[in-house]
Every structure is written in structure tokens, then in C-alpha cells.
Amino acid sequence: MKESLISVQKAVNELMFDEIKGLVFACLDEGIPPLEIIEAGISKGLELVGEQFETGTYFLADLVMAGEVVKEAMPILEEKMDPGAAGQKGKIVLATVEGDIHEIGKNIVGMLLNVNGYEVIDLGVDVSAGKILAAVKETGARLIGLSALLSTMIGGIKEVVDSVVEAGLKDHVKVVIGGACTSEQLKEEMGADGYGETAVQAVKIFDKLSAT
Ligand code: B12
Known part of the structure; x- marks a missing residue:
């Protein structure tokens, strides 16, 4: 190196x-x-x-x-990393889950998604499922990105997935997770739609999900 x-x-x-x-x-x-x-x-x-x-x-x-x-x-x-065609690929609601204040990874992911053509609605850190769902309804976003680093707070992911289901939006809104304590297995357990290990992977997964 x-x-x-x-x-x-x-x-x-x-x-x-x-x-x-x-x-x-x-x-x-x-x-x-x-x-x-x-x-x-x-x-x-x-x-x-x-x-x-x-x-x-x-x-x-x-x-x-x-x-x-x-x-x-x-x-x-x-x-x-000046944004190119920002917003053209659609809107993504991005947040760190409730109880977790780690923001560096989320910010990098947000920056890269933005540069790659998404309009990122960044709700910040320690965000409740209710706030995330409200933002989805308000903006019409069909993608949610959740960052989670604390293994004690992964329940926040399930709450978001459940609230999307309860709102009858499961077929339209996809939830992607990432952050140090997440994994492909956790994605399955939480009922999320995608998992990305890095910010680069995040772009690829959102591209794939927004194409479906
Ligand atoms: C810096 C740091 C902090 C800072 C955060 C500052 C900030 N402004 O964000 C502060 C001081 C606040 C902090 C606090 C705590 N921390 Co801390 N922290 C870290 C540390 C050292 C780095 C985290 C980081 O920024 N990494 C760099 C970024 C770039 O990596 P990343 O977040 O993983 O993101 C990348 C990918 O995961 C992915 N990604 C991230 N988000 C998303 C989202 C999507 C949708 C996708 C697809 C991908 C994706 O893309 C990113 C870029 O490639 C980690 C160690 C580690 N190995 O992670 C501990 C760590 C996360 N912290 C830890 C702990 C325990 C704490 C505290 C509980 C400590 C305490 N006793 O109070 C508190 C919790 C506070 C809270 N309520 O959240 C533990 C968590 C252990 C666990 N498994 O639960 C870790 C792992 C340290 C350790 N080894 O013990 N911390």
C-alpha cells in the first residue's frame, strides 16, 4: 500500500x-x-x-x-466526489437505527449513493422506526438504508421492517442494512431485502433493488 x-x-x-x-x-x-x-x-x-x-x-x-x-x-x-446526476435513480431514506449514534459509515454510504445518482434523505442517527416510516410516506421513497453498529440495537432493524409490513408497503419499499454488526444472516433473520458490507456494495445493492 x-x-x-x-x-x-x-x-x-x-x-x-x-x-x-x-x-x-x-x-x-x-x-x-x-x-x-x-x-x-x-x-x-x-x-x-x-x-x-x-x-x-x-x-x-x-x-x-x-x-x-x-x-x-x-x-x-x-x-x-462532486455529485453527478444526483437524484435521477430515486429517493433513499437513510438512517442509523434507534439507540445507535454511529454516523461515519452511514455518511460515507450516503455520500456514495448521492454521487451515484440517488437523492438521499438522511435522517441522521438514533432514528425510530416511526420517523423512518413517516419519511417514506412523506417523500414517496421506495428504498430504505439502515446502518447499525451496536449488536444491542439490532432490534431497531426489525422494527423498521415490521412497520413497513404493517403499513402495507412491503411490496413497494425495500430495506437494505449495513454496518459493523450486520451480516447476510442478520438480513435474513430481520426480514430485510438487502445487505451490504461496504459503501461500494451499498450502491450495487440499491441499483439491483431499484431495478426490480
Ligand atoms: C468511532 C466509533 C465510535 C464513535 C462514533 C463517532 C461517530 N461520529 O460516528 C462514538 C464515540 C460515538 C462511539 C460510541 C460507542 N461505541 Co463505537 N465505535 C467506533 C469505531 C471505532 C469506528 C466506527 C466507524 O465509524 N467505522 C468506520 C465506518 C466507515 O465503518 P462502518 O460504520 O462499519 O461503515 C461501513 C460499512 O459497514 C458499510 N455500511 C455502514 N452503514 C451502512 C448502511 C447500509 C444500508 C449499507 C448497505 C452499508 C453500510 O459501509 C461503510 C463504509 O464502507 C467502532 C469500531 C469498528 N470496528 O467499527 C466502534 C464500535 C462500533 N463501538 C462500539 C461500542 C461498544 C460503542 C459504545 C457502546 C461504547 C460505550 N461504552 O459507550 C458507544 C455507543 C454509543 C451509541 N449509543 O451508539 C463497539 C460495538 C460492539 C458491538 N458489536 O456492539 C465497536 C465495534 C468497538 C469495539 N470493537 O468494541 N463509537
């Missing part, structure tokens, strides 16, 4: 708030695509932060700081 990407990874992992912007610019100057910087640099760095949290080397304050480091870098990358 390129040195400059490793530096971004390291900056996230070592919580280097003051250095991150310069290192991201250095990658862009080298011609590395924004998506590669996000996936190989930033996401990988966050993965390492998560591992250190798990082993007790890092604490909650470090997770918060890691989030801030990433927030410092994202606007630079977002600007480089």
Missing part, C-alpha cells in the same frame, strides 16, 4: 487531529481517488481504533476523538 495512505491510516489510528487534513491533501495530490482514501486509509484506521478499544488500550474518549479526526477529513473528500 502507498506510504501516503498508510499515513492517513496511522493518523486516524493514533488520533492525530492536527495532521489529518494535510495527510489527506497529500494523498489527493498524488492522484489517489477519494474513495480509496476513505476505504484504505480512514476506514482501516477506524478498524484499528476499534481493535484497541476492544483490547482495552483505548477508551471511550479515544473513540470520540477518532470520530472527530474523521469528521475533519471527510468534507475535503466529499468535495472531491
Whole structure:
């Protein structure tokens, strides 16, 4: 892997708030695509932060700081991924499930969907099934993207799926899940329609579902 990407990874992992912007610019100057910087640099760095949290080397304050480091870098990358035909492929209601405030992955997914032609209605984090259903009804969106990172909060996915069924919209509205605690198996268990491991996969799955 390129040195400059490793530096971004390291900056996230070592919580280097003051250095991150310069290192991201250095990658862009080298011609590395924004998506590669996000996936190989930033996401990988966050993965390492998560591992250190798990082993007790890092604490909650470090997770918060890691989030801030990433927030410092994202606007630079977002600007480089200017939306093309935004909105042409339809509307997607996007949210992190109730009880879960992780937003970085959701924001990356939203950014990529937007660049790839979807109008993304981002409801933010810790969003109840009721709010999601209301947004679907209000906007006429036929796709829902749910992000979930906390295994204790996966019930939020089922609540959204159930509310779509109860509203009689199951045939028209598709629910796609993603985030660290989700999987193909969880998708089946929750009765969702799609699962994506990465933001790139998210685009492919939404493309497939919106074509059906
Ligand atoms: C940063 C971070 C935080 C920050 C978040 C800051 C922010 N602004 O978002 C803060 C400090 C808030 C935080 C808090 C907590 N966290 Co935290 N956090 C993380 C960390 C280190 C990184 C998460 C991240 O942003 N990853 C990078 C992004 C890019 O990855 P991603 O979200 O998975 O998204 C990608 C894919 O999954 C996919 N994707 C994501 N969403 C979607 C949606 C769709 C539709 C699709 C198709 C795809 C898709 O595409 C994305 C890009 O490729 C993870 C470690 C990890 N390995 O995930 C722990 C982690 C998620 N946190 C954890 C925990 C335990 C907590 C706390 C409970 C800690 C505590 N004791 O309070 C709290 C919970 C607060 C709450 N109520 O939500 C655990 C969860 C364990 C579990 N299985 O439940 C983890 C795994 C750490 C660990 N290893 O223990 N955290």
C-alpha cells in the first residue's frame, strides 16, 4: 500500500487531529481517488481504533476523538466526489437505527449513493422506526438504508421492517442494512431485502433493488 495512505491510516489510528487534513491533501495530490482514501486509509484506521478499544488500550474518549479526526477529513473528500446526476435513480431514506449514534459509515454510504445518482434523505442517527416510516410516506421513497453498529440495537432493524409490513408497503419499499454488526444472516433473520458490507456494495445493492 502507498506510504501516503498508510499515513492517513496511522493518523486516524493514533488520533492525530492536527495532521489529518494535510495527510489527506497529500494523498489527493498524488492522484489517489477519494474513495480509496476513505476505504484504505480512514476506514482501516477506524478498524484499528476499534481493535484497541476492544483490547482495552483505548477508551471511550479515544473513540470520540477518532470520530472527530474523521469528521475533519471527510468534507475535503466529499468535495472531491462532486455529485453527478444526483437524484435521477430515486429517493433513499437513510438512517442509523434507534439507540445507535454511529454516523461515519452511514455518511460515507450516503455520500456514495448521492454521487451515484440517488437523492438521499438522511435522517441522521438514533432514528425510530416511526420517523423512518413517516419519511417514506412523506417523500414517496421506495428504498430504505439502515446502518447499525451496536449488536444491542439490532432490534431497531426489525422494527423498521415490521412497520413497513404493517403499513402495507412491503411490496413497494425495500430495506437494505449495513454496518459493523450486520451480516447476510442478520438480513435474513430481520426480514430485510438487502445487505451490504461496504459503501461500494451499498450502491450495487440499491441499483439491483431499484431495478426490480
Ligand atoms: C468511532 C466509533 C465510535 C464513535 C462514533 C463517532 C461517530 N461520529 O460516528 C462514538 C464515540 C460515538 C462511539 C460510541 C460507542 N461505541 Co463505537 N465505535 C467506533 C469505531 C471505532 C469506528 C466506527 C466507524 O465509524 N467505522 C468506520 C465506518 C466507515 O465503518 P462502518 O460504520 O462499519 O461503515 C461501513 C460499512 O459497514 C458499510 N455500511 C455502514 N452503514 C451502512 C448502511 C447500509 C444500508 C449499507 C448497505 C452499508 C453500510 O459501509 C461503510 C463504509 O464502507 C467502532 C469500531 C469498528 N470496528 O467499527 C466502534 C464500535 C462500533 N463501538 C462500539 C461500542 C461498544 C460503542 C459504545 C457502546 C461504547 C460505550 N461504552 O459507550 C458507544 C455507543 C454509543 C451509541 N449509543 O451508539 C463497539 C460495538 C460492539 C458491538 N458489536 O456492539 C465497536 C465495534 C468497538 C469495539 N470493537 O468494541 N463509537
